[in-house]
Amino acid sequence: MKKYFFFFTFVLTLSLTSNSQTSSFTLAPLFTDSLVLQQKSDVPIWGKGTPGVKISVAASWGKKGSGIVQPDSNWMLKIKTPKAGGPFTISFSYGDSITVLKNILIGEVWLCSGQSNMEIPLEGWPPNDTIANSANEIQQAHFPKIRMFMVQQTISTVPNFDCIGSWKECTPEAAAKFSATAYYFGRKLFQELKVPIGLIQSTWGG
Secondary structure, three states, rough: OOOHHHHHHHHHHHHHHHHHHHHHOOOOOOOOOOOEEEEOOOOEEEEEEOEEEOOEEEEOOOOEEEEEEOOOOOOEEEEEEOEEEEEEEEEEEEOOEEEEEEEEEEEEEEEEOOHHHHHOOOOEEEOEEEEOOHHHHHOOOEEEEEEEOOOOOOOOOOOOOOOOOOOEEOHHHHHOOHHHHHHHHHHHHHHHHOEEEEEEEEEOOO
């Protein structure tokens, strides 16, 4: 009877350990479906997990990478990106589980940060602060190869690992709420460079 009890306890411990590794794995909020990665670079990707667990990544453009979760639960690895293109997928293996990111583009990525002049959205702040010809611009804002990530404003006295936001393809609905300056900048880059554009908006009016 003791042997059966020991075997059951051993299997249960393995199961709990595996589930712990699986449930604790997270990617930083920037790394979701529909993201844009910088072309022709060693791009860092990071997150959190169970210390000591190996994280492996394989991209559909043929490159791989790996890293180990550190004692503080943080991990980071790098993967080489090709010239602009896509869509691609990236698969992350950890423990006995796999996470796959889809609809990824490779191109030019820009952080768009500042105060009110950068924050004001394409639709403006009516009735006093508006953007010239914004209604027409919003109606024509169909650019699926321009992707937008808006960081939600939050207050913290210490650096945060997490932020709230998600990647969205440029549609009239998404563009209307996004920084006007960043939108016009990204559109001009896209029209001139002919590559996917990723725009990360992190703004707070003074």
